[in-house]
Amino acid sequence: MQHRTRLRSRPTTRLTTLRTALVTAGGVGLAVLAASPAAAAPIATTATITAPASVTVGDTVDVALTLPDTTDVFAYQIEIAADADAVEVVDGSATGPDGGFDSVEQDGDTVTLLHTRLGTSPAVSGDLAASVELTATSPATVDLAVTSVTLVATDGSTTTLTDPASTTVTIAAVPTPSPTPTAGPPSTPTAAPTATPSTVPGGTGGTGTGTGTGAGGSVDPVTDTSAAPAGGALAWTGADLAPWVAASVALLLAGAGLVVARRRASRAAGAEDAR
Template identity: 45%
Template sequence: MRPPRLPALAAGALGTGLLVLGATPALAAPATSEVTLTAPGPVAVGEPLTLEIDLADTVDVYAYELAVAFDGAALAYVAESATGPAGGFDAAEPEPAGVTLVHSRLGTSPALDGDLAATLEVSALAAGTSTVDVAVTLVGADGSVSTETASAVVEVTAAPTPDPTPEPTAEPTPDPTTPDPTPAPTTAPSAPTPTSPAPGPTAAPVVPPAGGSLPSTGVPVAGAGLLAAAAVALGALGARGAHLRKAGAR
């Protein structure tokens, strides 16, 4: 442990108080029945933790200095986080491997008795086990000094690994220069089945006469000749019959 010391501002405040109280009778040396340093844990890397220093059953404490030492690669003091007894003067002096806390009464303020407590916050920098030490220097109203020490162990765990967030799957961007392929039909199209016309009445073939047809009426030429010959024959028969009837009358 390093020897106790008081920062200049705290020493000045203490000196002023002692000058005011110098005419008072000497008191017993300041004392405490026990110094306790409490460090919660375990704590993860990156998280803060509060260190508590308790002074039990103090007597005639006009000022104190708490020199807190730790591994500067494992822990770091959180600025303006220190607290102390109500009233008086408080200061914190950060260092690369610790911090010094000072409390002092002012002027004719009475010294403190009973249980006292001071707190400070540190931040966990690296995983592992780190030891924190505190050297306590108590100053009485008559300037007498007493010292005490305490230690605590801080366990720092690795920071929890967050669950990976799945990245959204990007939809493929169609290439405007490449046409979309036409899907092939699953089955070949069936050829249309030809339908046969319904059977109708069968007409007898018309055999045109040898002589052809008349252009205007469509009556066959040969048939017209037969009709004319029949008419001539009937006329001849009629004339012959008439001639026979006349001959028989004579």
């Protein structure tokens, strides 16, 4: 990946910005500090910077800075080179020693942290810790380099460190999720065909499934138009019983006639014998 050239700070311009921050925060201005009795300049020899080795686009990059073994630091300005196409500052994320005012700004590829003590807060001595948050915006390999550290003492004297530390952050693209298979519409079961019951004509016939046989042979269930029995009646066979009923009545009458004729003949024969 091609990296753009780091922007170097201009101490005079940045110091002017620091002076403005001091006045805004209510601290002691550099012009007033310069009028104080002469004192030794703040002491610092090196700085360290740490950040996650790898992140994903959209993640927050926590950048921590440390200035070990400092002496008489009333204010400071730290400049960090960072690729503006890959990272951007989270507003209001700058932190520093307790009892001071912190701010951060991003100008192109340069991120600037400012800190000044407030009111009667004493100057800082010992290990000085600061931090800032960046948002990863594009896949890249980003070099985060502390290009300049300017320390201001209580009397306005300054100490400047250049190119003291750097680290590298690899920003990966957001993984593309695998497509989820789309379930098809549920299949609708097909109902099994229902057998149509067929009936068998005849006095001794019955009902059955399929083709029934009886005294009258088979009956086509499609063409059979026999009326169904009323509710509560016996099972309907589908046959026309009227002819059978008429024949039975005729036979019954014929039998009765024969009985009557025989009785009359018997009585006539008895009468003849009596004479």
